[in-house]
Amino acid sequence: MKTYLSEIFSSIQGEGPYVGERHLFVRFCACHRKCVYCDTNTELSETCIVEKKPGSGEFEQIKNPMSVEQVADLIREVDAKTQNKQISITGGAPLMQSRFLLKLLPILKSEGHSIYLETAGDLPKELKAIIEWIDVVAMDVKLESVTEEPATFPAHWQFLKLCRTYDVEVFVKLILSANTHEGELMTAAKGIKKAGGEDTLVVIQPMTKAEKTDAVPTIEQLFRWQDKVTSVLPNVRVIPQTHKMMEML
Numbered sequence: 001m002k003t004y005l006s007e008i009f010s011s012i013q014g015e016g017p018y019v020g021e022r023h024l025f026v027r028f029c030a031c032h033r034k035c036v037y038c039d040t041n042t043e044l045s046e047t048c049i050v051e052k053k054p055g056s057g058e059f060e061q062i063k064n065p066m067s068v069e070q071v072a073d074l075i076r077e078v079d080a081k082t083q084n085k086q087i088s089i090t091g092g093a094p095l096m097q098s099r100f101l102l103k104l105l106p107i108l109k110s111e112g113h114s115i116y117l118e119t120a121g122d123l124p125k126e127l128k129a130i131i132e133w134i135d136v137v138a139m140d141v142k143l144e145s146v147t148e149e150p151a152t153f154p155a156h157w158q159f160l161k162l163c164r165t166y167d168v169e170v171f172v173k174l175i176l177s178a179n180t181h182e183g184e185l186m187t188a189a190k191g192i193k194k195a196g197g198e199d200t201l202v203v204i205q206p207m208t209k210a211e212k213t214d215a216v217p218t219i220e221q222l223f224r225w226q227d228k229v230t231s232v233l234p235n236v237r238v239i240p241q242t243h244k245m246m247e248m249l
């Protein structure tokens, strides 16, 4: 079995409640969505770039597609030079490769790694196939007014319920832009509460300027939306993409 990866590197987690922790990132190619603010190349790339010495900016090009053994070996090599707390499985949409993950994750777990899954949070069937190997789920709840794609709330609620049923640590990321529709935001907050419970941690991530949009929310908007979401779910933090500020991978 083989897959397409775009990057393997060790860096500082720049998003969410684990911000600042050292993670080893394994970035899968391809995505089933087209969020307007996407900052990732979601095409299948011919090669995967691997930064073996963290922060060096020196990348080795490894030909795609890669086998499970090849990916596990590259992870061992990058990890041996660092102190990574978790392996961050990211994309693209890594759950599109759930059959590959079903082979890779047991190897990584048997070697003592904690697995952190970054996901659009809308492929519950694929999550269920690998959930026993996951320690932390960082899931998005996507708003139509922000992504400029049709909303997928029912899939998000199934996804969040699944994390709760299997007792996996989960938090929800709401990416908000200046175009955020407040009614839609509150529908999302109520849906999160119903599917995940009142104690669900919600991270509001202000959208970062991207190639196709510069609708960055204002500070006043962020304060207002944090207050509004907090009226439904008490545990709400505003955390921007800090790796972009530091110009890191």
Ligand code: SF4
Pocket (backbone or CB within 6 Å): 031, 032, 033, 034, 035, 037, 038, 039, 040, 042, 091, 092, 093, 120
């Ligand atoms: S889900 Fe993530 S990778 Fe896919 S299009 Fe949206 S932002 Fe990009």
